[in-house]
């Protein structure tokens with residue numbers, strides 16, 4: 078299903094489209110088409126059997142005109158520098174769209190974390206933290222979790238960095254465990270933000286959530302919480318999936334019961350009362366995208382909606398939880414067909430927004446309760462949606478181009494005010 082397309086080329090194409098829409102000065106366009114800094118690091122790790130294995134990792138800082146760089150760290154066997162560069166650029170746009178005082182960065186290590194013991198993973202993480210320590214910092218670049226990294230990984234990075242500095246520095250990283258200064262609401266944040274923008278989207282599109290159906294691809298952190306919160310909005314979740322299958326029930330699925338089934342059996346497949354969309358999991362995941370639903374939420378991997386299936390999508394509204402699920406070619410087809418796409422840099426920005434709240438809390442040593450976090454997040458996501466929606470009306474472009482145009486304008490304005498040094 079997911080096509081292996083070069084995400085960096087996609088990111089550049091998206092930038093070109095936004096640049097055209099706002100008549101961007103070619104000089105600033107050139108600056109934005111290059112990351113500010115790319116660090117490649119070699120990571121020798123002593124394995125449990127005594128042998129040495131060398132891993133490769135990156136930290137890419139795309140732009141810091143609006144503030145310190147911010148972005149997650151991904152552990153994946155297929156990650157490469159182009160993927161990390163694309164993700165770093167998307168972080169610049171994401172932080173600008175929700176108007177938090179950060180730039181964009183991303184990190185990656187090429188590794189299959191499932192093949193490592195916990196002790197090996199800790200040594201790899203500490204070596205990586207040491208290797209990128211010269212370019213991260215509470216006012217420089219603040220990493221966070223991404224695919225296959227979690228609060229424990231963040232705790233090891235926080236500790237390694239603090240050891241190097243000689244004092245505890247919780248503000249250097251977000252997505253930490255609560256006991257180490259993590260924020261309430263961080264776990265649900267991405268899907269909470271997605272819920273708040275979906276509420277705005279159905280309002281402007283005059284879709285009645287109580288009469289609507291949703292299909293969700295992927296049932297991890299983003300997918301499960303999205304299902305739960307769509308259910309809370311009254312939207313019937315009729316299909317969900319993971320790598321092992323896609324399930325369907327026209328009467329709706331109970332998100333918590335599906336999660337309990339997945340935790341017990343390892344997959345959503347076989348959930349009582351549901352049917353499999355296909356015996357072959359890859360085909361089933363393709364069929365899920367084409368279901369006759371109102372809202373479609375890709376919450377798994379990139380490049381799943383392409384020029385090959387964009388004309389078969391039946392949803393009225395696509396809200397992207399995953400990063401980069403739609404290719405630029407598919408965007409054009411969906412736009413022509415009148416299907417609204419709420420783009421990833423807006424719809425999944427709840428995660429980085431609550432990371433920002435965590436950073437503020439770490440710096441002030443004051444802790445907020447979950448109601449405070451949700452209230453602040455809701456106001457920010459609703460405002461961001463409406464900023465993008467107004468830009469979409471003003472420029473007469475699709476929502477992704479509008480979000481990018483808004484972000485690029487904000488970043489360029491910061492660069493103009495600061496000037497080109499020296």
Ligand code: NAD
Pocket residue numbers: 078079223224225267294295296297298299300318319320321362376377378379398399400425428
């Ligand atoms: P996760 O690892 O918790 O879950 C991923 C889910 O997708 C799993 O259920 C997995 O089985 C499924 N999956 C993987 N490959 C698939 C495929 N080819 N077809 C169908 N299902 C597949 O990851 P997550 O944190 O939920 O992240 C999912 C996406 O959301 C990623 O693109 C990530 O970058 C993006 N995202 C997540 C967050 C966050 O805070 N979790 C924030 C922003 C963006």
